[in-house]
Amino acid sequence: MTAWFTSDQHFGHARLLELSPARGAAFLTINEMNARLIHNWNAVVEPDDTVWVLGDVDMHGKDATLALIDQLPGTKILIAGNHDSCWAGVRDGWKNRDLYLAAGFAAVMDFAVTTLPPLHPQAPATQVLLSHFPYAGDRHDEDRHAQFRLRDEGIPLLHGHVHESFRERRTKKGTWGINVGVDWWDYAPVSAETLARHFDDLKHDRAS
Template sequence: MTTWFTSDLHFGHARLLELSPVRGAAFTTVAEMNEGLIANWNSVVAAEDTVWVLGDFDMHGKAASLALLPRLKGTKILVSGNHDACWAGVRDGWKHRSRYLEAGFAAVMDFAVTKLPPLGPEASATRVLLSHFPYAGDSHDEDRHAQFRLRDEGVPLLHGHVHEAFRERRTSEGTWGINVGVDHWGFCPVSAETLARHLAELSRADG
């Protein structure tokens, strides 16, 4: 069994093809984008795997987009983002969590803590935080939703939200964050093993 991470699929978001040069270059229509994201997901994820979706599964929990969820392999866990109808920053967002659970998410939460696998027999697992939002940075000119961002206390962070703005960034405190959004990972989920290696490489590069 493999654990995967992804974010910012934005199923059904037609305008994103205009707003995002990366997305627009990859897909011509929203239907093509939806089908491409599903095919890419299922090409790497097995039925027994777990996939953490770090927010923005679609745009505001539309029925047509949530109906795509059962076509995606694996056990899916949602860490809600600002475009999900169940996000804590949306008025009465909690009332929509049942819709996401009924659609096929095994759990819905605002943030989580997990571990990336050890890279060798003598190595230890790496503790990471999971949130839709990075410690700092945005796809816009200013950081939005500051009150929903986790405090940087030195724990590496896996996140989404910033689309193609950056794939990884170190905070002023020296903590690495990695953007698992599909725009930086071939429109596919990225495995925990890949992220563990990448985080180790970033740490080594720090000297």
């Protein structure tokens, strides 16, 4: 069994092809984008794997796009993002969590904590926080939704939200965060082992 992390599929979000130069260059139509995201997910995720989706899986819980979730294997856990209709920042968003559970998510959360696997038998596992939002940073000039961002207490963070703006960033306190959004990972989920190695590389690059 493998754990995977991903975010910001934005299934069905046609305007994203206009707003994002990278998506617009990669896909001619929203149907092409949807099909590629599903194909790439299915190419790496096995039925007994776990996939953490760190938000913005679609746009506002539309029936047509939530129906696509059933085509994605694995035990899927959603950390709600600001474009998911079940997000805590949406008025009565909690009432929509059943929509995402019915679509195929095993659980819907606002944030979570988990561990990445050790890189060798003697090494400790890496504890990470999971949130849709980075500690700091946005696609816009100002950091939106500040009240929904986790406080930086030195724990590495996996997040989405920023699309192609940056793949990793260190806070003023020196804490690393990695953007697991599909825009940086070939439009596919990224494995826990890959992220563990990436955090290790970042730590050693800082020390060198």
